[in-house]
Amino acid sequence: MSLYAYPEPNSLLHKNLKLEQHFEGGYFVQTEILSGEVPSPYAEGASRPMGTQIYYLLDPNSPWGRMHMNRSATFHVHHCGRSEYTLIYPPTGDSPARVEYHVMGANSELGEVKQLFAPSNVWKASRIPVADLAHAKEGGGDRERIGCLISEVVVPGWVMEDHAFLTKEKLLELFAGDEEKAKPFLEIVKPLAERSGP
Template identity: 50%
Template sequence: MPDYAYPEGNAALIRSLELEVHPEGGFFKQTHMMEEKVPSPFANGQERPLATQIYYLLAASSSNPKSHRGKLHMNASTTYHTLHQGRARYTLVRPTTDGSKPEIKHVVMGADSDKGETRQLVVEGGWWKASAVPEEDLKEGKEDKTGCLISEVVVPGFSFDDHKFLTKKGLVELFGGDESAAEVQQLLPYVQED
């Protein structure tokens, strides 16, 4: 069983927080959108809310087998992540413009600082991001007590106009057209179907 506190089970979280299935995978609920609008430097000056906030849950679920994984996607704005409970592994990929291989980082959001886990994560716009409940947690844990609940704050506020998914074709192009590259094979489970 994973060695982290998980005081409220996934079914209770989905019900009490009124979470819905997220297009990226997992579940979410927008909890706040600031009324103030600002011209976004990431959207050609188009107005966006100053900030938006959501709950986001990755959860082990036999009824929704993709709910433990978030697909590779990119937001134009910066996203601030704050842990509430559980654990998730984030994969961050920064594209390059000079033809070199993209930078890849792995970060675990969790409460065990001694193991290098973090309770806060900042992902700047322009990075591809994927998340997943670690495989070892899925194997060892009870379904309803295995997952990760966070809050995300996006500044300037989130808009699907400033968001995109990475497809298999895009992933292969990102790594120089080599479909057999180890990085491509590692990231394939996280891409949006073409």
């Protein structure tokens, strides 16, 4: 039994969209880069493409997107499936780091969202919900129809120089050295090869 509407199986999404492995985890293909460049207000005025767009897929073979930051703002638009997003806003002034959780999906009655905005310089990670992966593993669902396909639009456009992974040291710094507060996020900070679970 399917957990949610998933019109095309993952194998067809990979084939038809020509997806490639993403270095953060998951799969992607760049579908648009706007011609022309603009000075980025998020990168000290450095020149950047006006905007970029990708498809991004998580599936049971690559269910994580490692915690990272983009200096540009990112708009996420849901197409099918379901994924959990964790956003960590760095501390500012007297305010401590703030954590937000969102589920991108089609069921608004459950609080799932079809759009998600990640501002500049906010840490972000994504994953297929553990319960969804367990459902497929236990034979309750088709692995070909478990995952999440979205589009990401980055403004100004994405460049490698504006990307950073969150390290354990930086994670502790975000929470003022409090290991208990940092502990829930240690798994999504690890490189993909070092993770212990799905």
